Amino acid sequence: MTTFTELGVASDITDALAGKGIVDAFPIQEQTIPLALSGQDIIGQAKTGTGKTFGFGLPLIQRLGDDPEPGVKALVVVPTRELAVQVSEDLELATSNRPTKIVSIYGGKAYEGQIEQIKAGAQIVVGTPGRLLDLAGQRLLSLKDVQEMVLDEADKMLDLGFLADIEKLFAQTPATRHTMLFSATMPGPIVALARRFMSRPVHIRASDPDEGLTQANIEHIVYRVHALDKDEVIARILQAEGRGKTVIFTRTKRAAAKLVDELNERGFNAAAVHGDLNQDQRERAMAAFKAGKKEILIATDVAARGIDVDDVTHVINHTIPDDEKTYLHRAGRTGRAGKTGIAVTFVDWDDLHKWVLINRALDFGQPEPVETYSSSPHLFAELRIPEGTKGRLKPKPKAESQAPAREPRAEGERPARSRTRRRTRGGQADGSGADAGSRSERPAAESASAERPSEPAGDAPAREGDAAPRRRRRRGGRGRSGASQSAESSQGGAEA
Numbered sequence: 001m002t003t004f005t006e007l008g009v010a011s012d013i014t015d016a017l018a019g020k021g022i023v024d025a026f027p028i029q030e031q032t033i034p035l036a037l038s039g040q041d042i043i044g045q046a047k048t049g050t051g052k053t054f055g056f057g058l059p060l061i062q063r064l065g066d067d068p069e070p071g072v073k074a075l076v077v078v079p080t081r082e083l084a085v086q087v088s089e090d091l092e093l094a095t096s097n098r099p100t101k102i103v104s105i106y107g108g109k110a111y112e113g114q115i116e117q118i119k120a121g122a123q124i125v126v127g128t129p130g131r132l133l134d135l136a137g138q139r140l141l142s143l144k145d146v147q148e149m150v151l152d153e154a155d156k157m158l159d160l161g162f163l164a165d166i167e168k169l170f171a172q173t174p175a176t177r178h179t180m181l182f183s184a185t186m187p188g189p190i191v192a193l194a195r196r197f198m199s200r201p202v203h204i205r206a207s208d209p210d211e212g213l214t215q216a217n218i219e220h221i222v223y224r225v226h227a228l229d230k231d232e233v234i235a236r237i238l239q240a241e242g243r244g245k246t247v248i249f250t251r252t253k254r255a256a257a258k259l260v261d262e263l264n265e266r267g268f269n270a271a272a273v274h275g276d277l278n279q280d281q282r283e284r285a286m287a288a289f290k291a292g293k294k295e296i297l298i299a300t301d302v303a304a305r306g307i308d309v310d311d312v313t314h315v316i317n318h319t320i321p322d323d324e325k326t327y328l329h330r331a332g333r334t335g336r337a338g339k340t341g342i343a344v345t346f347v348d349w350d351d352l353h354k355w356v357l358i359n360r361a362l363d364f365g366q367p368e369p370v371e372t373y374s375s376s377p378h379l380f381a382e383l384r385i386p387e388g389t390k391g392r393l394k395p396k397p398k399a400e401s402q403a404p405a406r407e408p409r410a411e412g413e414r415p416a417r418s419r420t421r422r423r424t425r426g427g428q429a430d431g432s433g434a435d436a437g438s439r440s441e442r443p444a445a446e447s448a449s450a451e452r453p454s455e456p457a458g459d460a461p462a463r464e465g466d467a468a469p470r471r472r473r474r475r476g477g478r479g480r481s482g483a484s485q486s487a488e489s490s491q492g493g494a495e496a
Contacts, residue, residue, distance in 0.1 A: 001025070007033045009058050012066075012097040017054075020093060026051035028206035033059055036180060041201040043194055044182040050206060052152065053090045053308075056180045060124070060148045061091065063178065067099055070121025072141065074148040077129060077169060079156040081106040081279060082286060086308045087152065088126045100124065105141070107131045108279025115140055129157070129165035136172060146173040154183035154190050155325075163189055170197045185325065217335035218343050220364060221382060222355065223372035225346040231262050232374040234316060235391030237344060238268055238296065241384040244313035245289065247333045248298045250274075251319040256298045259318065263296060267393025270296035301326055310336050317345040320354050324361035342383070345369075 001024035004014045017023070025033065028046045035042055036059030046052055060074050076091075078084050088104040095102065103117035105127030118125070118141060125132070125141070135141035149170070151157070157166060179198045183190055194201055225233055238246060250256040253274040260272040271285035271294040288294040290309055299307065301321070312334045321327045327345075334341025347355045347369045359367050372379055380387060 002030050004029075004033075004058065008037055009033065010062050010066075013058060013061060013094050016094055016096045019096075022054075026055075028052055028204070029055040029058075031204045031206060032056065032180075035202060035204075036060070036178075037062060039063070039178050041178065041198045042180045043186075043198070043201045043203045044180065044206070045186055045204065046182065046184065046206040052182045053087055054094070056150045056152070056182065057087070057091050057094055060150065060180075061094055061098070061100060063148060064100060064123060068123045070123070071145055072118070072123065072125050072143060073145060074124040074150075075132075075143060075146050075169070075173065076124070076126040076150040076152060077132065077157070077166065078126065078152045079128065079160055079162065080153075081108060081128060082273070082282065082307070083153060084126050084128055085283060085286070090308075091124060091126065095124075102126065105131050105135065106279075108282075111135075129162045129169060133165055133168060136169075143169070143172040144174065146177055149173055149177050149179050151179075151181045151193075154181055154193070155185045155187060158187060158189055163193070166193065167197075184329070217339065218331055218341045220331070220343050220345070220366075222345045222347060222359075222364075222366050222369040223379070224349065224352075224369040225372055227348060229374050230318060230346055231259070232391040233346070233372070233379065234259075234318070235263065235266050235268070236374055236379070236385055236389050237314070237316065237383055238263075239385060239389045239393075240314075241386065242313065244295070244311055245292070245309060246296050246314040246316065247307060247312055247330075248296065248316045248318055249321070249330050250298060250300060253300060255318065256300055260298045263298075266391060268296055269294055270298060272298040274298075274300045301330070307333050308336075309333070310339065312336070313341055315341065315343045317343070320345055320347050320351045321358070322354065324358045327358050327362070344383070 003023055004017060004025055005011070007025060007030065014023075028044060028050045032042055032044055032055040036056060042056075044052060044055060056076075060076075064073050076087060078087055084104050084106045088102055091102050101117070101120065101122040102124045103114060103122035103126070105114050105118075105125055107128060107130055114131075115135070118135070132141065136143060151166065154166075157163065179201070181190075181194055181198065181201070223233075234248065237243070248259065250259060253276045256272050256274040257276060260270045263270040271288055273282050273285050277285070285294065285297070286307070289297040289307075297307065298318075315331055315334045317327075317330060321330055331341075331343040334343060345355075352369075355369060356367060359365070370378065374391065379385065380389070
């Protein structure tokens with residue numbers, strides 16, 4: 001292994017990295033750092049997780065000088081917010097012994113804090129195309145003095161439709177800038193972009209030899225699992241021997257939100273990162289996962305590019321990715337930095353055709369996934385799950401089926417009094433003419449009759465001149481006592 005010092009990196013930068021245990025360079029770093037330090041434009045082709053950030057970040061920092069003047073001198077363009085945060089953290093580590101300032105520019109966060117950092121003289125800007133163009137259009141971000149420009153994960157930006165935005169950003173920077181472009185694949189539009197905006201770039205390919213090593217470090221397991229049994233299978237895998245941090249990928253935001261609730265209810269410590277969460281929630285979830293406060297992260301594919309954690313032991317594909325490139329990006333979250341990992345993929349019956357194409361493209365030799373259930377013996381054996389493991393860490397709380405019984409009354413205790421107040425349209429309660437004593441001594445039958453006016457009190461006909469009852473009759477007419485009371489009340493009102 002070659003050290004960063006041997007590659008010509010300044011001592012203050014190497015000391016900052018050594019403080020975090022980072023001393024030896026990865027293959028992509030060995031090839032890019034010496035050329036980048038000399039000012040050579042570079043096209044780096046390497047899969048995610050191979051150390052590209054330090055491959056372009058260390059030369060970029062060193063070329064700006066020990067104490068660069070205030071103002072934007074370097075621009076790093078990334079496709080996603082999560083990747084912007086991760087790249088910024090790596091560059092802040094490398095510049096911890098220098099006065100160089102770094103600012104992250106991306107959507108979902110308030111403008112004010114980002115604008116203040118730019119005005120304070122930040123020299124390195126890491127951002128997503130949309131927010132960068134937004135601030136540049138408001139004349140709050142000037143790119144006319146940019147000396148170093150990096151385009152990271154260019155193929156992903158192409159997939160997300162950012163190609164036109166990238167061209168606008170390039171057009172706002174000086175033609176004499178030093179440019180580095182990194183991408184896992186090299187589709188035609190990316191090659192055309194490089195030819196247009198780069199000066200005699202050197203093409204470095206570090207993906208082929210390193211990809212073979214990474215594949216050897218990752219054990220790929222594919223199961224055909226019923227949709228209704230996926231949660232139980234996942235919960236049992238999460239109890240496998242040696243299982244550390246785990247990333248679970250879902251196809252949709254709704255599936256991610258549902259799965260995190262299910263796992264937390266089962267007693268696991270899970271967080272989620274998806275598009276329905278605001279940026280603060282996503283950053284808190286990612287930070288908790290990196291710090292080990294959350295051991296399970298459920299994510300959609302957009303967030304995958306920003307998950308740069310070395311100690312992920314398992315990746316679980318809750319739903320199969322659409323193609324082999326997405327599969328490699330998902331599986332690349334584990335087996336990083338030379339460590340081993342396990343990638344488990346669930347294939348629904350309707351998605352078998354997708355797995356056939358992925359298997360053929362990656363030459364896995366597993367054309368037919370094994371039909372698997374949460375009770376299948378091979379599931380326990382292959383993933384080293386202890387026998388008898390169930391998919392719940394804590395018992396499900398029992399719902400109270402009935403209200404607690406009332407304590408028996410003591411002998412001689414007066415029974416609880418239940419009163420029903422009913423207001424008439426006149427605004428007075430029924431029986432208002434009677435005092436409390438006569439109301440309490442009223443016979444039960446009379447009281448019941450008064451409380452249920454729809455039941456007839458007798459067969460006596462109503463007197464001539466009685467007012468018509470205001471309530472809709474249900475069964476029979478108003479009782480004699482009710483009708484006479486109404487009539488007397490009406491006549492009394494007329495005479496008054």
